[in-house]
Amino acid sequence: MLRCLLSGPPLSRVLSGTCSRKLAYWNIEWKPAPYPCTSAQREAAAKRYGLLLTDYQPFEDDGYAPGDYPNMRNYNEANRDPWEHYDYYPVKRNYNEPVPFYWEFYSEAGADPDFQEVHHYGQPIWWICSPYGTLHVFSAGESKTIPILQKARTLHLRTRNVNSLSLPI
Numbered sequence: 001m002l003r004c005l006l007s008g009p010p011l012s013r014v015l016s017g018t019c020s021r022k023l024a025y026w027n028i029e030w031k032p033a034p035y036p037c038t039s040a041q042r043e044a045a046a047k048r049y050g051l052l053l054t055d056y057q058p059f060e061d062d063g064y065a066p067g068d069y070p071n072m073r074n075y076n077e078a079n080r081d082p083w084e085h086y087d088y089y090p091v092k093r094n095y096n097e098p099v100p101f102y103w104e105f106y107s108e109a110g111a112d113p114d115f116q117e118v119h120h121y122g123q124p125i126w127w128i129c130s131p132y133g134t135l136h137v138f139s140a141g142e143s144k145t146i147p148i149l150q151k152a153r154t155l156h157l158r159t160r161n162v163n164s165l166s167l168p169i
Helices: 002-007 011-015 039-048 123-139
Strands: none
């Protein structure tokens, strides 16, 4: 038993939860290779992603391209066939199927590039009038003027020898 423990990795790494093998789940082989410049590199990239050479089209090399990753049409998962038997049904995807580069944006609850918004007659007018109508409803009943007090009349305080409490006889 001691021989088994000494032949493998150190016991502290086996028992520890902070082993470098357990920290990340990223495989270096999944990273796209550099942009294919020759036809041999294009053939190798097409084979790597499981595509025919005629179907393989890399991103345009403008300096921001993700290497040899294929430029595929974006699609939403909700638009795929619901009756097809997928290997991984929650995302409607088969094993080793190439996906678009920004695949996580087009999940079933995400963006849909095939969706076209249709505005009906009069709808833009409601979009413009709604905020103004809401402001009008909330401001209804409010006083629109600034209250001003009447000017104080202090003329009787300036006169002399006047008894303000005296009554005329």
